[in-house]
């Protein structure tokens with residue numbers, strides 16, 4: 018078997034599945050090459066390469082993929098269709114831009130390494146996942162035995178990552194703990210030195226990319242705000258929230274943002290909900306309106322929507338956050 022370098026763009030589903038992917042490739046004996054954290058250069062390159070009307074996360078993905086050219090033998094860009102059984106969630110899929118992402122990359126750039134675009138469609142059940150990994154491992158020249166071992170280890174590491182998220186760690190911190198192989202610590206119930214608790218929901222690739230959201234989470238942290246996101250909520254609770262709506266959306270990440278927000282709206286200690294949305298995102302135009310209506314319907318919870326695009330600056334985001342946080346404190350004091 019030849020050792021291959023697998024390039025992984027540090028955006029989109031990276032924030033959710035990186036431990037699974039990385040462990041799998043490394044256990045097979047391959048090398049993982051991750052693009053650098055988002056920067057102006059990466060964003061500018063993405064804007065240049067992607068079609069004009071793409072949303073900013075897709076433009077950014079192009080920039081990250083371009084940054085891997087010449088550094089990897091393959092780019093891992095799975096065609097994410099669905100990750101859970103359709104029985105419970107109707108016809109839920111990933112947003113169409115995820116489905117066409119490998120094709121968009123190929124059409125946009127000639128100098129990219131070969132793309133591993135295995136189709137991930139788990140609507141028939143979780144066993145499909147094994148077929149996905151078998152296909153990837155076989156393509157890289159690994160034996161069935163090696164693939165099985167790597168798959169088992171990868172799932173274990175992914176579960177540890179998931180546990181960290183459920184313990185209210187944000188993905189950047191959880192990824193670091195996993196990377197350093199630090200055992201999962203016990204949940205900190207002290208509440209820390211925060212004096213306000215706020216939920217921030219949105220797509221993981223917007224929430225956890227500090228460049229694209231102009232450091233939103235760090236600004237809140239500085240304001241002594243404890244942040245909760247939808248990725249800290251169990252699937253079981255997500256499913257419970259889904260049942261409180263007459264109908265779900267079609268898109269996986271949109272549904273997670275909605276169910277997460279609904280969950281936080283019923284927790285009295287969460288004093289406000291922020292929806293971080295991406296400019297030019299079709300699904301978000303519905304998510305945003307739905308959350309606005311539901312925040313009024315479910316206890317009149319203060320709700321703020323912030324849209325980010327390639328021109329978003331820190332000053333604009335900071336001003337809006339500070340005003341929102343001040344309003345929440347004022348509201349609490351009046352009570």
Ligand code: SF4
Pocket residue numbers: 072073074075112113114115220268270295297298299300301
């Ligand atoms: S859900 Fe919205 S932001 Fe995400 S890839 Fe699709 S269009 Fe872009």
